[in-house]
Amino acid sequence: MRPIQMVDLKSQYEKIRNDVNNGIQQVIDSTAFIKGGKVNDFQNQLAQYLDVKHVIPVANGTDALQIALMSLELKAGDEVILPTFTFIATAEVVALLGLTPVLVDVDTDFCLSIEAVEKAITPRTKAIVPVHLFGQNVRMEELLTLAKAHNLYVVEDACQSIGSTYTFDDGHCVSSGCMGDIGCTSFFPSKNLGCFGDGGAIFTNNDRLATDIRSIANHGMEVRYHHDRIGVNSRLDSIQAAVLEVKLRHLDEYNSDRQAVAAYYDKAFADCGQLIIPKHNPKSTHVFHQYTLIVEGIDRNKLQTYLASKQIPSMIYYPIPVHLQEAYYDARYQSGDFSVAEMLTSKVLSLPMHTELDAEQLAYIVDEVNRGLKQN
DSSP: OOOOOSOOHHHHHHHHHHHHHHHHHHHHHHTOOBSOHHHHHHHHHHHHHHTOSEEEEESOHHHHHHHHHHHTTOOTTOEEEEESSSOTHHHHHHHHTTOEEEEEOBOTTSSBOHHHHHHHOOTTEEEEOOBOGGGBOOOHHHHHHHHHHTTOEEEEEOTTOTTOEEEOTTSOEEETTSSSSEEEEEOOTTSSSOOSSOOEEEEESOHHHHHHHHHHHBTTEEETTEEOSOOOBOOOBHHHHHHHHHHHTTHHHHHHHHHHHHHHHHHHHTTOTTEEOOOOOTTBOBOOSSEEEEEOSSOHHHHHHHHHHTTOOOBOSOSSOGGGSGGGOOTTOOTTSSHHHHHHHHHEEEEOOOTTOOHHHHHHHHHHHHHHHHHO
8 A cells, every 4th residue: 555645745746747747848948937928828717717807816815815814805894704723824814914813713614603793893894805725615695795884905825725716506617716705725745735835826716806816916016117016016927826836726536536535435434423524605615625623522632643644644733723822812712602613623624635546555444543543
C-alpha cells in the first residue's frame, strides 16, 4: 500500500505532468512572468467556468479578502460580521483594515449561523463574510435576504469551496463565491484548485467593484503612474496561472473524486455512534476540501494519536476559535459564548481527503479508525 497523506500533490501532478510542464515552459519561453498571457487566459477560463462577470487574480486568498473589503470603502470602526469558527485570515483582514470584527457562532454543519448573524446586526454593521467552510456553502438564500433587508455587503470567503454550487428556491444554480457582492478564493497548493505556490482570486458581477478591485490590487492605479486610491501589490504570477489553467480543466473530476471518498467515509461511519459524519445542505453541493468528523463520547486526541501510530495522518481544523485567540481578545466575548464553535474545536477531526486516495488506502483508514474507537 502506498503511504497515506492528508494531501497527495505529487501523485496528482504525475497524471498531468506533461500539460503542466508544457504550460510552465511556455511562460519561460515568453519571459512574460508578470501579468502575462497565461494570467489573462486563466482568469477568462475561470470566469466562464464560474459564470461570473469578473475574475481578478491576486497573490493569495488572504489578499483577496483584504482587497475585497478595501473596495467597499468602509470606515474605521465599521462592523463586519464573520464566524468565530474559521481560519484566522477571515478575521485577520478585518482587523488589519481597522474595522471591527463581530463574531458569531456556527451551526453543526460548520457554517455560519444565519440566526446568529441576525442577532448581531447593529447600526454600525456594514458587511457580512460568510465562510463556506470545508467545501459546503452557507445557507446563502437566507443570508442574502437578510443582508438586503439591512443594506449590507456580502463578501463570500470561498477559499475552500471552489467548484461547489448553491441552488435557490426558484431553481437557479450559482457557483460558490458568486452569490454575494464579492467572492474570494485561494489557490494554496492543497486547495481543490491549487497552484504550485501561492495564489488567489476575487469574483464579482459588479462592474464598479471590479474596476476598484483591479486598481487596488495594482497599487491603486487604473492608468499607469496615476494612483487614484490607496492600493497594494497583489498579483498571480504567470507560472502559477499556467498550472491553474491545466488544473481547472480537471476541477470537476477532482471534486467528483473527493465526493466519492466522502461517500465512502459516510457509508462506513453512518451508524457509528461515536462519530458524526458531515451534514449535507440539500441546497448546496459539497466539494469536501476537508472531510471532518465530530467525535462523541471519546478522547479525540487519543484517537488522533492512535491513527498516527498506524501512519494515518489526521488534522484538527480548527483547535481554537477566533474569540479565544490572544491576538483577537475582545472583552465582549468570553469562553462559553459560542457553544457550537467551542464544542467543535474540542471534537472535530479531519481524515485524509484528496483526489488520489485508492480503495486499499480507504479500507485501511476505515478499519483503523474503527479499531481506534474500540481502544479509546
